Amino acid sequence: METNYQKLERRLEETSRLGGIMGILHWDQEVIMPSGAAESRARQMGVLAGTIHEKSTDPKLGKLLDALDKENSFNAFEECNIREARREYDMETKVPKDLVMKLAELSSKGHQVWVKARSENKFSDFAPLLKQLVELKKRWAEYVSPELPSYDANIDLYERGGTMAKITPVFETLKSELIPLIRDIQKSDYKPKTSFLSGNFPVEKQEGLGRRISEEIGFAFDRGRMDISVHPFCGGSHPTDVRITTRYRTDNFIESLYAVIHETGHGLYEQGRMKVGRDLPASEALSMGIHESQSLFWERMIAQGPAFCKSYLPLIAETFPENFNAVSSDQLYEAVNVSEPSYIRVEADEVTYPMHVILRYEIEKGLFDGSVEINTLPELWNSKMKEYLGVEPPSDTLGVLQDTHWSGAAFGYFPSYTLGAIYASQFYKTLLQEKPDLGNEIESGNLATIRQWLNQEIHEKGRLLSVANLVKQVTGDDLNPTIFLDYLKKKYRKIYRLN
Amino acid sequence: METNYQKLERRLEETSRLGGIMGILHWDQEVIMPSGAAESRARQMGVLAGTIHEKSTDPKLGKLLDALDKENSFNAFEECNIREARREYDMETKVPKDLVMKLAELSSKGHQVWVKARSENKFSDFAPLLKQLVELKKRWAEYVSPELPSYDANIDLYERGGTMAKITPVFETLKSELIPLIRDIQKSDYKPKTSFLSGNFPVEKQEGLGRRISEEIGFAFDRGRMDISVHPFCGGSHPTDVRITTRYRTDNFIESLYAVIHETGHGLYEQGRMKVGRDLPASEALSMGIHESQSLFWERMIAQGPAFCKSYLPLIAETFPENFNAVSSDQLYEAVNVSEPSYIRVEADEVTYPMHVILRYEIEKGLFDGSVEINTLPELWNSKMKEYLGVEPPSDTLGVLQDTHWSGAAFGYFPSYTLGAIYASQFYKTLLQEKPDLGNEIESGNLATIRQWLNQEIHEKGRLLSVANLVKQVTGDDLNPTIFLDYLKKKYRKIYRLN
Numbered sequence: 001m002e003t004n005y006q007k008l009e010r011r012l013e014e015t016s017r018l019g020g021i022m023g024i025l026h027w028d029q030e031v032i033m034p035s036g037a038a039e040s041r042a043r044q045m046g047v048l049a050g051t052i053h054e055k056s057t058d059p060k061l062g063k064l065l066d067a068l069d070k071e072n073s074f075n076a077f078e079e080c081n082i083r084e085a086r087r088e089y090d091m092e093t094k095v096p097k098d099l100v101m102k103l104a105e106l107s108s109k110g111h112q113v114w115v116k117a118r119s120e121n122k123f124s125d126f127a128p129l130l131k132q133l134v135e136l137k138k139r140w141a142e143y144v145s146p147e148l149p150s151y152d153a154n155i156d157l158y159e160r161g162g163t164m165a166k167i168t169p170v171f172e173t174l175k176s177e178l179i180p181l182i183r184d185i186q187k188s189d190y191k192p193k194t195s196f197l198s199g200n201f202p203v204e205k206q207e208g209l210g211r212r213i214s215e216e217i218g219f220a221f222d223r224g225r226m227d228i229s230v231h232p233f234c235g236g237s238h239p240t241d242v243r244i245t246t247r248y249r250t251d252n253f254i255e256s257l258y259a260v261i262h263e264t265g266h267g268l269y270e271q272g273r274m275k276v277g278r279d280l281p282a283s284e285a286l287s288m289g290i291h292e293s294q295s296l297f298w299e300r301m302i303a304q305g306p307a308f309c310k311s312y313l314p315l316i317a318e319t320f321p322e323n324f325n326a327v328s329s330d331q332l333y334e335a336v337n338v339s340e341p342s343y344i345r346v347e348a349d350e351v352t353y354p355m356h357v358i359l360r361y362e363i364e365k366g367l368f369d370g371s372v373e374i375n376t377l378p379e380l381w382n383s384k385m386k387e388y389l390g391v392e393p394p395s396d397t398l399g400v401l402q403d404t405h406w407s408g409a410a411f412g413y414f415p416s417y418t419l420g421a422i423y424a425s426q427f428y429k430t431l432l433q434e435k436p437d438l439g440n441e442i443e444s445g446n447l448a449t450i451r452q453w454l455n456q457e458i459h460e461k462g463r464l465l466s467v468a469n470l471v472k473q474v475t476g477d478d479l480n481p482t483i484f485l486d487y488l489k490k491k492y493r494k495i496y497r498l499n
Numbered sequence: 500m501e502t503n504y505q506k507l508e509r510r511l512e513e514t515s516r517l518g519g520i521m522g523i524l525h526w527d528q529e530v531i532m533p534s535g536a537a538e539s540r541a542r543q544m545g546v547l548a549g550t551i552h553e554k555s556t557d558p559k560l561g562k563l564l565d566a567l568d569k570e571n572s573f574n575a576f577e578e579c580n581i582r583e584a585r586r587e588y589d590m591e592t593k594v595p596k597d598l599v600m601k602l603a604e605l606s607s608k609g610h611q612v613w614v615k616a617r618s619e620n621k622f623s624d625f626a627p628l629l630k631q632l633v634e635l636k637k638r639w640a641e642y643v644s645p646e647l648p649s650y651d652a653n654i655d656l657y658e659r660g661g662t663m664a665k666i667t668p669v670f671e672t673l674k675s676e677l678i679p680l681i682r683d684i685q686k687s688d689y690k691p692k693t694s695f696l697s698g699n700f701p702v703e704k705q706e707g708l709g710r711r712i713s714e715e716i717g718f719a720f721d722r723g724r725m726d727i728s729v730h731p732f733c734g735g736s737h738p739t740d741v742r743i744t745t746r747y748r749t750d751n752f753i754e755s756l757y758a759v760i761h762e763t764g765h766g767l768y769e770q771g772r773m774k775v776g777r778d779l780p781a782s783e784a785l786s787m788g789i790h791e792s793q794s795l796f797w798e799r800m801i802a803q804g805p806a807f808c809k810s811y812l813p814l815i816a817e818t819f820p821e822n823f824n825a826v827s828s829d830q831l832y833e834a835v836n837v838s839e840p841s842y843i844r845v846e847a848d849e850v851t852y853p854m855h856v857i858l859r860y861e862i863e864k865g866l867f868d869g870s871v872e873i874n875t876l877p878e879l880w881n882s883k884m885k886e887y888l889g890v891e892p893p894s895d896t897l898g899v900l901q902d903t904h905w906s907g908a909a910f911g912y913f914p915s916y917t918l919g920a921i922y923a924s925q926f927y928k929t930l931l932q933e934k935p936d937l938g939n940e941i942e943s944g945n946l947a948t949i950r951q952w953l954n955q956e957i958h959e960k961g962r963l964l965s966v967a968n969l970v971k972q973v974t975g976d977d978l979n980p981t982i983f984l985d986y987l988k989k990k991y992r993k994i995y996r997l998n
Contacts, residue, residue: 017546020539021520028523032531036722037740040519043778044736047516051550223535237543241536279542 004067005078011061012085013279016050020237020279027235027243030034031227042108053100056092065089077282080464095143103136107409114407123378123396126407131374132318133409135369151368154412158288159419161467164365166479167415170422171358173481178354179388181489185339185351186390188496192334196323201253207254207317210246210260213312218451219244219264220271232259234295235267239278242270253320254336261303265295268451272459283462288413290467292420293427294454300350300421301428302450307442309333334495341389343398350421351488355388357418360403364411423471425484427454430475503566504577508635510560511584512778517551519736519778526734526742530726541607551880552599564588576781579963583780594642602635603869606907622877622895630873632908633866652868655909657787658918660966663864665978666914669921670857672980674878677853678887680988684850685836685889687995691833698822702750708752708818709745709759712811716797717950718743718763722770731758733765733794738777741769752819753835760802764794767950782961787912789966791919792926795952799849799920800927801949806941808832833994840888843896849920852988854887856917859902863910922970924983926953929974 002010022045029041055061065086076081110129117126141150148156148163155162194467211226219226224236229245246256269291274283285291302308310329317324324332339349345356363380366372372380372387381400386392393399405413431453432438441449452486471479493499503510521544528540554560564585573581609628616625640649647655648663654661710725718725727887728744735742743762745755768790773782784790801807809828812958816823823831838848844855862879865871871879880899885891904912929936930952940948956973970978992998 013542014546014549017543018550021547024524024527024543025520028527032724034722034724034740036719037737040737040777043512044516044520044523047513048520050513051517093817102663136654220535221533222847223533225531225533238536238539240539241533266545277540368771 004064004071005074005082008061008064008068008082008085009280011055011058011064012081012281015052015055016279016281018048018055020241022052023235023237024241028238030229030231030233030235031243031245037333047126049104053092056088061085061089061470076464077277080282080462081277081280082479084284084463085224088169091144095140095272099136099139103133103140103409104135105437106136107407110407110409111404114401114404118397118401120293121395121397121401123401124183124375126401127374127377129379130406133406134374134411137411138368144166151365151412154368155413155415156366158410158413159416159467160287162287162289162415167419168365170479170481171354171361171415171418172458174354174418174485175358175388177188177485177489182339182341182355183491184390184498185492185496190497192338194335194338194497195332196327196331197253197254197335199320199323201250201320202277203248203250205319206248206253206256209315210257212315213257213303214244214260214264214267216445217261217264217268217447219267223271224267226260232263234263236270239271239273239283242267258299258303258336262295262299265298266291268454269294269459272451272455274460274462278408281463286458286463286465286470287467288416289423290458290470291467292417293423294420294458296350296424297427297451297454301424302379302447303444304333304336304350305439305442306330306333307439309336311443311445329401330410337491337495339492339496341391343385343391344402351492354421357414359384359388360414364414366410383429419479422479422481422484425487426471426475426480427457427476428487429483433457503563503967504568504573504581507560507563507567507581507584508779510554510557510563511580511780512822514551514554514780515780517547517554519740521551522548522734522736523740524737528940529728529730529732529734530742530744548603552591555587560584560588561592561878575963576776579781579961580779582777583783583962590643594639598635598642602632602639602886602908605632605635609906610693610903613900613903617896617900620894620896620900622900623874623901625875626876629876629905632905633910635871636908636910637867640728648867650864650911653863653867654914655911657909657912658915658966659786661788661914661918664916666899667859668863669978669980670860672717672855673853673917673984674857674887676984676988679852680991681838681840681851681854681888683997684991684995685840685899687997689996691837691994692830693834693837695822695826695830696753696834697750698819700749702747702749702820704818705747705752707813709756711814712756712788712802713743713766715758715944716760716763716767716946718766719770722764725759733762733769735769738770738772738782743765757798757802757835761794761798762812764797765790765796767953768793768958771950771954773959773961780962785957785960785962785964785969788918788922789957789969791916792922793957795849795920795923796926796953800923801941803832803835803849804938804941805829805832805845806938810942810944836990836994838991838995840890842884842890842892843901853917853920856913858883858887859913862973863913867910918978919956921980921983924986925970925974925976925979926957927986928982930968 025041025048033041038179057278065082068082078366106129112135113129113458114126117123122458137154138150141148141153145153145156152163155164155167211221214226215221223240224242224244227245228247230247232244232246234242234244244267246258246263248256269285273285277283302455306329309332313324313329313332316332317327326499337349341350341352350358359381362384363372363377367374378396378400382392385399406412431450435441435449435453437448441447458470461470465473468478477483502716504709524544524547532540564581567581605628609632612628613625626957636653637649640647640652643651644655651662654663654912710720713725714720722739723741723743726742726744727746729746731743731745733741733743737818743759743766745758745762747755768784772784776782805828808831810833812823812826815831816826835850838850840851841847844852847855858880861883862871863877866873877895877899883893884898904910929951934940934948934952940946956976957969960969964972967977970976976982
C-alpha cells in the first residue's frame, strides 16, 4: 500500500518531469527551432502548460495535502516537499481561472506589443497594456496573499520572503553609498586601458576558450550543453541535462566569455542539486536571488578577480596572441572591471548595476501602491537615471522600454538581481575567511575548492532552508548590504586610484 | 455553444500537440541530448506518454464519439477525423491496461537485451524475450481486432488495410522474378566502375552538398532542420517543424547524400501536408508504406536516375574535383546503382532490398501462425538468405539480430518498406505518363514539377482516402508488383548488360 506521502511524491515527480519537458521546448525555441515553427510551438507549449495546470490543481491533490496536514513524523526532506506542494497548490487554486487566463493572454500579447513599441520608441503604445497588467497583478496578489501588500506578493514569487520592509532599507543603504562612489569613479583621472579588448576574435576560438573555462570551473558537458542564443540563458530539463547559452560578437570576446562564466554559475547550481529526489521540489534551486548569487559569484567574485585574471591570461594570450602578447594580468584585471554609467541594465558593471535595479524597484513599488502613474514613467525613469547614474537616455527604447519583464507581468523580479549580488559578496567573504589561501589556489588553476564549497553550502541544500536561514547558516549574518558595499568600495577605489 | 464535432477537434488537437512535443523529445534525444540525461529523458517521455494515453482513453471522449455516431451531415474532412478518432480510441481502450504496460515494459527492456545480444552475437539471449513479445502481440491483436488473424492486426498498425491475403501473392510475384534477376546480375561480367566514389570527403563539404540538394528538391529550411544522428531519420513536431538527419563518413559521401535525399522525401510529405487542420488526424500522413513511397521516390526514382545524375554531376564535381573531374554522368549513374547481395537490409540496393523484407515477412508470419519456432530462427534466416540472395551471414549479429524492430515488438512493420517501393514505382510510372518531358526537366535542374505533383496527388490528401483508394485514384491501378518488377528489370538489365 502506498502511503499518502508516497502518493504525493508520485504526483510531484510527474509535474516536475512535465516541467522539464517545458524546459526543453523553451530551449529548443530559443536555440534551434526553425523560424516557421513559432506558431505551432506556442500551441504545443500552451497545451503542455494546460496539462501541468490541470495536474497542479487536481482536487485529488488538494485532498491528499489535507490528509497529509493531519499526519506527522516526516523528516526535513519530506516536510519540505509537502510545504512546497501546499504552496504551489494554494497559489494555483486560489486564483480564479478567468484571471489566470486573462493574465496568460495579456502577457503573451504584451510581449508582442512591447517588442513593437520598443522598436518604434513609442511608450504610449505600451502604456495601456502595462496599466492593465499591473491591475491584473494587483488582483492576482489579493487572491494569492491577501495578507500582504500586493507588490510583496509579487516579489515573493521570485524571492520568497522578500518584502518591501526588508528590501527598501537595504536598497537605501546601497543608494546612499553607490551614488557617491559612481561619481568618484566618473571623476577619476585614471581610466584603465582597454584597447587590447578590441580586435577580431573568430567565433570558433571564442567558443573553444569559453568551453574550456566553463569545463575548468566545473560544468559537466556529459550532463549539459553550451550553445548560441540571442540572449544568454541557462535552461534545460533536469540536473542531468543543463543547457547554457551565449552569443558571439567577433569584435569583442569578453562579453561572450563572461556570459559563459555567468551561465556556468547558474549551470553548476542545477547540475549540483542534491543526489536524491531530483524530481521533487525539495531539491530545486531555492530562489532567483540565490540562483543569481551563484552566477555572479563565478562571474564577478572569481572571474573578474585578480587571481583568475593572472591564472587565465596565458590561455587568453595563447588564443588571441595579437591582442594579448604585451598585456599584464593587472591590465587585464582592470580592463574587465571598467565601471561606467550606461543606459542599459544588462550591459552594466557591478557598481552601476544595482542603481538600474533600484530605479526599477522604486517604480514598481509606486505602480503597486498607486503613487506612480503609468504615463509619467518615461519622465520618471529619465530623472532617476540622471540622479542615480548621471546619464539620461536619449530615447525610451534605451530607457523605460528596454526590459522585457513588465511585458510578461514579471513585476517583482528585478530586486533578485541585486539581492543575488549582495548574497554573492557575503558568500565570498565567508569563503575567504574559511580558505585564506584561496587566491593562490585560483592562481594555480585550482577551482575545485570553490565549486565544492558552493555545492555543499548551497546547491545541495535545495529548498530545505528558507533564504534567510540559508544565508544565516552559511555566513552567520543576515542580508547585509555593507559587505557588498565594502567589497565594491575596496575594489573600485583601488582600480580608480581614489585614495 | 460548441458542437460535439468542435469538442472532438479540440481534444484531437490537444493530443496531436502533445504528440508533437514527443517528437521533439525524441529528436533531441537522438541528436543533441547530453549522454548523462538518458535516464531523466526516459522518465519524461514516460510521463508524457502516460498523459497522452490518459487523454486518448478519457471516457468523455468515448461518449463524445458515441454521440457523434448518431449525428450526420459531416463533410469528408470531418468524417475522416471522426473515423480516425474512433479507431484510435477503440485501439487504446480495447486492450487491458496490464497488457499495455507489460508490452511497454518488455519493449523497453527488449531494446537493451537486443543491443547486448547483437553485440555479443548471442541469439539465445534474445530468444526468450522475443518469444514473450510475440505472445503478447498475439494477445494484443485478439483484443484490438478479434476478427483478423493476429499478424494482420499487427500489419494494420503500420499499413492500414494491409493483410496477408493481399501481401503474400504480391511478395510471391516479387520473389519469383527477383531471385533470377539477382542471380543474373551476380553472373554478369560487367561491373560498374565505382573507384571514384572512394576518397576523402570532408564533412563540411558533404553537408553543404546535401543541404543544397535537399533545398533544391524542395525541403524548406525555415520549416525544418538537417542535423546528424547515428541512424538517419525524419522527425520533428509539426509540418512547420520537420527535422531530417543524416550521418557522415569521410571515406564515402554517397551514403550520406542519398540518406539526405531519402529523408528529404519523408520531409516533403510532412511539410506538404494540407494547409488546414494540421493538428488533426485527417491531415496526417496516410501510412508507413505511403510515407516510404515518398522517400524512395526521391531517392531511387529521381536521384538514382540518369537525368538527376546528369544534372548534379557538375555540382558534385565542383565539390569533390579530385574524384569527379574525369567521370561521366553515365558512370556516376551506374556507380550509384550497383546491385549486390549483402547481409544487412539497411545497406541493400533496390533490387535486393525486397528479398530482405520478404524473408522477415515470412518469418513473422510463421511466428504468428505458430509454424515457426523461435529457436529455429538463426538457421531459418541463414537458409533463406542463401536461397534468396545467395549469401550466408557469418554471424547472427549480421543476420537475425541485425534489426531493432522485433526488440520493440514492431512486428508487421517490415512489409511497408517494400509496399512503399512498389507504390513509388507505380506513382513514377503515372507521373512519367502525365509528364513525358520529365527527364529533360530534371536534367535542366527543375524539380518543382515532381514536388508539386506529389504534393497535390498525395501529401495534401492526408488520410481522406484509404491507401488502396489513393493508389487507385492516382495511378488508376491497384497495388501492382509487375510495375515495380518492370522498372527494376529494365533498369538493371541495361546497367548490367544482360541482353
